[in-house]
Amino acid sequence: GAVVSQHPSRVICKSGTSVKIECRSLDFQATTMFWYRQFPKQSLMLMATSNEGSKATYEQGVEKDKFLINHASLTLSTLTVTSAHPEDSSFYICSARGGTGGYNEQFFGPGTRLTVL
């Protein structure tokens, strides 16, 4: 139990286009999902917290109009990077709270490598 998937695993796009990343909890219902960004050899930086059926809570310094988050169901959250630019290139990872581990654990997806040309 507690498996989280992400799609796509890797995406390359041109500057100015928008990219959508999906995060799914496969075998449990996740009332809360989190989106992180990770730069090479650095730790995870929380971008936003997403609760099913409500607006996402963004961390300070994260542009909500740039990174659109939708948590439409208990098993799916999406992150859309709008009008992507090269500086948005990064490794994006989602996590979901719940599953067999307990109430507080977060289970992470495999990540999405975004490259903006």
Place this chain on the structure above:
Amino acid sequence: EDQVTQSPEALRLQEGESSSLNCSYTVSGLRGLFWYRQDPGKGPEFLFTLYSAGEEKEKERLKATLTKKESFLHITAPKPEDSATYLCAVQRGAIRGTYKYIFGTGTRLKVLA
């Protein structure tokens, strides 16, 4: 201010050479401390949750312990497949119901055959 510090930043061990990774933290209202393993290009893999000082958890060659100020991840007789980055995260009391983590910067472990 809430803070999580991991040391060492990087560690090289010979196969079979036991060692410990440290995670020190300052946080008000600790709800839990979590250890994850992350392989290059992949998402973190959950290892342990510790809730209170004195608690210990074990899994294969790994053992995690917790005090009021720090946690240790002990690796006994490591193998090359234990090579990864080990991340520590703490969770403080809910702020507007978010239950978010504060991550340390990780320890990059390399085990040589």
